[in-house]
Amino acid sequence: MPVAAAQRARRRSKRGTYAKSSETRERIFAAALAVAGKEGIHRASVAAIAKKAGVAIGNLHYHFGSRDELLDELMRWLVSGLLTEVRAAVDACDDFFSKDEAALRAYLAYVHRNPACTRLAEEVRLHHPKLYAETTAMWLAMFRDEIREGVVRGELRAMGEDEVAALAYFLLGARYFVDQMIEGAGGRDYPGDDVAVAAYVDLTRRGLSHTEARTR
Amino acid sequence: MPVAAAQRARRRSKRGTYAKSSETRERIFAAALAVAGKEGIHRASVAAIAKKAGVAIGNLHYHFGSRDELLDELMRWLVSGLLTEVRAAVDACDDFFSKDEAALRAYLAYVHRNPACTRLAEEVRLHHPKLYAETTAMWLAMFRDEIREGVVRGELRAMGEDEVAALAYFLLGARYFVDQMIEGAGGRDYPGDDVAVAAYVDLTRRGLSHTEARTR
Amino acid sequence: MPVAAAQRARRRSKRGTYAKSSETRERIFAAALAVAGKEGIHRASVAAIAKKAGVAIGNLHYHFGSRDELLDELMRWLVSGLLTEVRAAVDACDDFFSKDEAALRAYLAYVHRNPACTRLAEEVRLHHPKLYAETTAMWLAMFRDEIREGVVRGELRAMGEDEVAALAYFLLGARYFVDQMIEGAGGRDYPGDDVAVAAYVDLTRRGLSHTEARTR
Amino acid sequence: MPVAAAQRARRRSKRGTYAKSSETRERIFAAALAVAGKEGIHRASVAAIAKKAGVAIGNLHYHFGSRDELLDELMRWLVSGLLTEVRAAVDACDDFFSKDEAALRAYLAYVHRNPACTRLAEEVRLHHPKLYAETTAMWLAMFRDEIREGVVRGELRAMGEDEVAALAYFLLGARYFVDQMIEGAGGRDYPGDDVAVAAYVDLTRRGLSHTEARTR
DNA sequence: ACATACGGGACGCCCCGTTTAT
DNA sequence: ATAAACGGGGCGTCCCGTATGT
Numbered sequence: 001m002p003v004a005a006a007q008r009a010r011r012r013s014k015r016g017t018y019a020k021s022s023e024t025r026e027r028i029f030a031a032a033l034a035v036a037g038k039e040g041i042h043r044a045s046v047a048a049i050a051k052k053a054g055v056a057i058g059n060l061h062y063h064f065g066s067r068d069e070l071l072d073e074l075m076r077w078l079v080s081g082l083l084t085e086v087r088a089a090v091d092a093c094d095d096f097f098s099k100d101e102a103a104l105r106a107y108l109a110y111v112h113r114n115p116a117c118t119r120l121a122e123e124v125r126l127h128h129p130k131l132y133a134e135t136t137a138m139w140l141a142m143f144r145d146e147i148r149e150g151v152v153r154g155e156l157r158a159m160g161e162d163e164v165a166a167l168a169y170f171l172l173g174a175r176y177f178v179d180q181m182i183e184g185a186g187g188r189d190y191p192g193d194d195v196a197v198a199a200y201v202d203l204t205r206r207g208l209s210h211t212e213a214r215t216r
Numbered sequence: 217m218p219v220a221a222a223q224r225a226r227r228r229s230k231r232g233t234y235a236k237s238s239e240t241r242e243r244i245f246a247a248a249l250a251v252a253g254k255e256g257i258h259r260a261s262v263a264a265i266a267k268k269a270g271v272a273i274g275n276l277h278y279h280f281g282s283r284d285e286l287l288d289e290l291m292r293w294l295v296s297g298l299l300t301e302v303r304a305a306v307d308a309c310d311d312f313f314s315k316d317e318a319a320l321r322a323y324l325a326y327v328h329r330n331p332a333c334t335r336l337a338e339e340v341r342l343h344h345p346k347l348y349a350e351t352t353a354m355w356l357a358m359f360r361d362e363i364r365e366g367v368v369r370g371e372l373r374a375m376g377e378d379e380v381a382a383l384a385y386f387l388l389g390a391r392y393f394v395d396q397m398i399e400g401a402g403g404r405d406y407p408g409d410d411v412a413v414a415a416y417v418d419l420t421r422r423g424l425s426h427t428e429a430r431t432r
Numbered sequence: 433m434p435v436a437a438a439q440r441a442r443r444r445s446k447r448g449t450y451a452k453s454s455e456t457r458e459r460i461f462a463a464a465l466a467v468a469g470k471e472g473i474h475r476a477s478v479a480a481i482a483k484k485a486g487v488a489i490g491n492l493h494y495h496f497g498s499r500d501e502l503l504d505e506l507m508r509w510l511v512s513g514l515l516t517e518v519r520a521a522v523d524a525c526d527d528f529f530s531k532d533e534a535a536l537r538a539y540l541a542y543v544h545r546n547p548a549c550t551r552l553a554e555e556v557r558l559h560h561p562k563l564y565a566e567t568t569a570m571w572l573a574m575f576r577d578e579i580r581e582g583v584v585r586g587e588l589r590a591m592g593e594d595e596v597a598a599l600a601y602f603l604l605g606a607r608y609f610v611d612q613m614i615e616g617a618g619g620r621d622y623p624g625d626d627v628a629v630a631a632y633v634d635l636t637r638r639g640l641s642h643t644e645a646r647t648r
Numbered sequence: 649m650p651v652a653a654a655q656r657a658r659r660r661s662k663r664g665t666y667a668k669s670s671e672t673r674e675r676i677f678a679a680a681l682a683v684a685g686k687e688g689i690h691r692a693s694v695a696a697i698a699k700k701a702g703v704a705i706g707n708l709h710y711h712f713g714s715r716d717e718l719l720d721e722l723m724r725w726l727v728s729g730l731l732t733e734v735r736a737a738v739d740a741c742d743d744f745f746s747k748d749e750a751a752l753r754a755y756l757a758y759v760h761r762n763p764a765c766t767r768l769a770e771e772v773r774l775h776h777p778k779l780y781a782e783t784t785a786m787w788l789a790m791f792r793d794e795i796r797e798g799v800v801r802g803e804l805r806a807m808g809e810d811e812v813a814a815l816a817y818f819l820l821g822a823r824y825f826v827d828q829m830i831e832g833a834g835g836r837d838y839p840g841d842d843v844a845v846a847a848y849v850d851l852t853r854r855g856l857s858h859t860e861a862r863t864r
Numbered sequence: 865a866c867a868t869a870c871g872g873g874a875c876g877c878c879c880c881g882t883t884t885a886t
Numbered sequence: 887a888t889a890a891a892c893g894g895g896g897c898g899t900c901c902c903g904t905a906t907g908t
Contacts (some may be wrong), residue, residue, distance in 0.1 A: 021865085021866075024866090024867090040258075040342045042258045042342075045899085045900065045901085046900080046901065046902085047899090047900075047901090055867080055868090056867060056868045056869075057868090057869095057901090057902090058867070058868060058869075058870095058902090058903090058904095059866080059867055059868075061901090061902070061903085062866070062867075066901080066902075067900095067901065067902085119341070122338065122341070123342065125335070125338070126256045126258075126339065133400070136393070136396060136400070137400075159415075162407035162411045162415075163407075163411065163414070163415045163418070165397075165405060165407065166397065166407060166411060166412045166415035166416070167415050167419060169393045169394070169396070169397040169412075170390040170393075170415065170416055170419060171390075172393055173389045173390045173391060173392035173393040173394070174386040174387075174389045174390045175389060176389035176392040176393075177352070177385045177386075177388055177389040177392075178385070178389070180349075180352060180385070181381075181382065181385040184349070184352070184353075189381060191378035191381065191382060195378045195379065195382060196382045196385075198379070199375075199378075199379045199382035199383050199386065200382070200386055202379070203383060203386060203419075203420070204419070206422070237889075237890060237891095240890080240891080261875080261876060261877085262876075262877065262878085263875085263876075263877090271891075271892085272891065272892040272893060273877085273878085273892090273893080274878085274879080274880085274891075274892060274893065274894090275890075275891050275892065277877090277878060277879075278889095278890070278891070278892095279890090282877080282878070283876085283877065283878085284877095453887095456887090472774050474690045474774075477879085477880065477881085478880075478881060478882090479879085479880075479881090487887080487888090488887065488888045488889070489881085489882090489888090489889095490882090490883085490884095490887070490888060490889075490890095491887055491888075493881085493882070493883085494887065494888095498881075498882080499880090499881060499882090500881095551773070554770065554773070555774065557767070557770070558688045558690075558771065565828075565832065568825070568828060568832070569832075591847075594839035594843045594847075595843065595846070595847045595850075597829075597837060597839065598829065598839060598843060598844045598847035598848070599847050599851060601825045601826070601828070601829040601844075602822040602825075602847065602848055602851060603822075604825055605821045605822045605823060605824035605825040605826075606818040606819075606821045606822045607821060608821035608824040608825075609784070609817045609818075609820055609821040609824075610817070610821075612784060612817070613813075613814065613817040616781070616784075616785075621813065623810035623813065623814060627810045627811065627814060628814045628817075630811070631810075631811045631814035631815050631818065632814070632818055634811075635815060635818060635851070635852075636851075638854055669869070669870065669871095672870080672871080693895085693896060693897080694896075694897065694898085695895085695896075695897090703871075703872080704871065704872040704873055705872085705873080705874095705897090705898090706871075706872060706873065706874090706898095706899080706900080706901095707870080707871050707872065707873095709897090709898070709899080710869095710870070710871070710872095711870095714897080714898070715896090715897065715898085
């Protein structure tokens with residue numbers, strides 16, 4: 001959304017501070033998030049959003065240009081938020097397994113705070129495939145980099161580029177059902193973050209087998 | 217879909233041969249799959265489906281009652297097809313790791329044949345949350361059962377129920393990006409089934425660490 | 433109905449007796465009456481009628497040609513039934529006031545037996561104005577004739593043709609709310625036929641008669 | 649219609665003069681009346697109304713919410729207009745027979761001005777039975793009150809409550825065919841208001857009065 | 865500038881009456 | 887006599903410009 005952002009910036013810069021306006025803008029944005037979270041992005045009509053925000057429909061167009069641009073901005077916000085937090089958590093650690101665990105914990109924390117966001121982020125795949133592909137590519141790149149660096153540091157066994165790439169997909173996907181694990185069945189059978197993290201860490205660290213790893 | 221299937225059967229049994237009807241029905245169903253696969257379920261309009269199928273719109277309602285019922289049947293078909301195939305593959309094997317590998321290979325084969333179906337199956341989450349939850353529960357149950365039996369057979373290390381449950385979520389999720397791994401970037405960086413399976417199997421079998429598994 | 437009746441006769445004469453067919457025909461007709469009575473004529477869809485009759489939709493067209501012809505026949509039946517009964521009751525009496533009372537009693541009896549029919553007969557005005565006009569004309573002619581003959585017999589005061597015509601309208605209209613008088617408010621405030629008839633007879637007798645009004 | 653009128657008033661008061669809106673609203677309302685008057689209420693499609701009014705279909709929904717609400721308002725207007733005028737005419741008179749005659753004259757005047765409205769008012773019975781029942785109840789109550797008061801004033805012979813109630817039905821019904829009397833047969837055999845009123849007045853006066861009938 | 869009211873047109877779904885094949 | 891296929895509208899919704907205040 002560089003275009004829309006640029007427009008906004010231009011508009012605001014013209015008049016210096018415009019507190020009231022940006023407040024309305026935020027209200028609309030929050031309303032869009034709420035409506036989309038409840039009904040799904042494709043059912044988030046401008047009427048519903050405007051009603052939720054308590055503003056007139058035209059106002060929405062005034063601030064965002066069109067429904068598409070509003071949703072576009074919403075989607076960019078959705079997909080960037082999680083990735084940013086996870087990245088920060090990862091960068092704060094030193095070795096692969098710490099990073100991996102920190103990433104999952106950051107992910108879990110995010111889902112706890114914004115239960116609807118990960119589900120909404122999935123809808124991006126439908127409504128903005130390009131953005132989705134870009135974001136996924138960034139996630140995958142992050143995983144691949146971590147793995148490679150882990151190998152370099154001697155924390156992980158040696159492996160080929162192909163295997164690294166494939167593992168990135170699997171590790172990224174492993175997070176996919178985290179929100180359902182937490183919320184599924186009313187949250188009754190969620191064992192808690194620690195157990196979930198332990199299971200994941202065990203999986204990645206040593207595998208499921210209790211036998212000694214054989215040379216392959 | 218059992219209900220709809222039963223209705224169809226009843227209808228047909230009443231009059232002996234009336235081949236044309238079920239043929240048209242299949243055409244409509246296939247058209248719905250094609251349109252939904254290209255545009256997404258929520259953009260699969262009855263007009264587009266009817267046009268693709270080469271029938272009148274009214275005919276579509278004659279066979280399926282409404283757009284919702286058609287899409288409902290489509291979604292049930294989508295989520296059941298993959299699960300059935302994977303289950304068959306799993307049941308044909310004896311030990312955990314064979315089952316696990318067979319499951320992934322069946323999954324890959326299915327995606328190769330029906331590239332759009334797994335993505336469509338994800339859309340079910342939006343349009344029919346209940347069905348999605350049921351299906352996910354079945355997948356999870358399958359994984360949990362396999363893990364438990366693997367433990368009983370001594371193929372896997374001992375673990376608590378909570379860990380089993382959490383692992384089921386992670387293993388199920390690991391498949392989530394398989395279709396993107398295959399199709400992503402025009403399929404250029406897909407290393408092939410064997411490499412992907414090897415990476416996955418290695419992950420599950422012995423973990424990412426090259427160090428000997430320590431007793432915990 | 434001459435057209436439809438002729439068609440039917442022709443059709444039947446072709447094949448001699450057609451017991452089953454005419455039975456089905458009656459079933460459809462009765463179903464049409466039932467559906468129209470419940471929902472109104474304009475909402476009596478062929479699907480609903482066929483379902484109620486327990487036959488296929490096509491069958492309905494086979495017997496009646498089209499929905500319009502079926503409803504046409506139904507409407508002719510509706511408007512003719514009441515008129516015929518009232519006429520028979522009138523013809524059985526000799527003087528004007530006996531005829532008038534007998535007409536109202538026949539009307540009441542008919543409404544008691546077929547509560548929905550008078551309301552349906554009103555709908556004819558919408559759906560078949562020509563038929564409605566014809567029927568109304570017949571009712572009016574009947575009233576005018578009775579009045580004129582009453583005058584000739586010396587039972588009624590002398591009056592001009594214009595007054596006769598106007599009175600016919602008023603007397604015909606006076607029956608219009610009879611069914612609501614009977615059914616209105618769940619029928620709780622209907623005083624019974626005798627009271628209603630007495631009120632009506634008193635209205636017409638003391639009004640139309642040229643005899644001196646007696647103190648009551 | 650009070651509700652809708654209130655809404656409209658509120659809306660307008662918010663923004664000072666915004667003449668255009670209410671103007672469009674009236675145009676749509678008038679168009680609805682025209683279309684319904686020509687084709688019947690149940691055939692008054694939004695498309696036809698919008699076309700007649702010269703506005704877009706969406707605009708119609710903007711002003712009235714839905715076809716049903718528009719027609720609902722139209723029906724309330726229909727049934728209230730006539731009753732109001734008749735009531736005003738009745739209240740301006742003192743004795744029963746003056747009131748009765750004034751009521752009929754007001755009725756006739758209304759029909760002359762709005763030929764379609766009485767027929768449309770009848771359709772209300774089909775499309776809004778509750779409203780129809782309420783309106784009929786008000787008409788009946790008006791007639792009953794007039795009769796009772798006439799008795800009290802000594803203008804009418806004494807009678808029981810049951811008879812009053814029954815007479816109210818008959819007198820109300822007597823007006824039912826007035827519009828057909830006027831328009832029927834192209835209006836050729838309508839003798840004019842004075843003759844019709846005279847006939848009606850004679851019917852009621854000599855019938856309801858306990859005074860001796862005079863030679864005419 | 866900012867917010868609201870107003871007006872317009874495009875689909876989408878679905879129901880319905882009918883005809884053709886069996 | 888029944889099942890299947892057909893096409894025409896109907897209504898509702900939605901998103902969006904534009905005009906109109908504050």
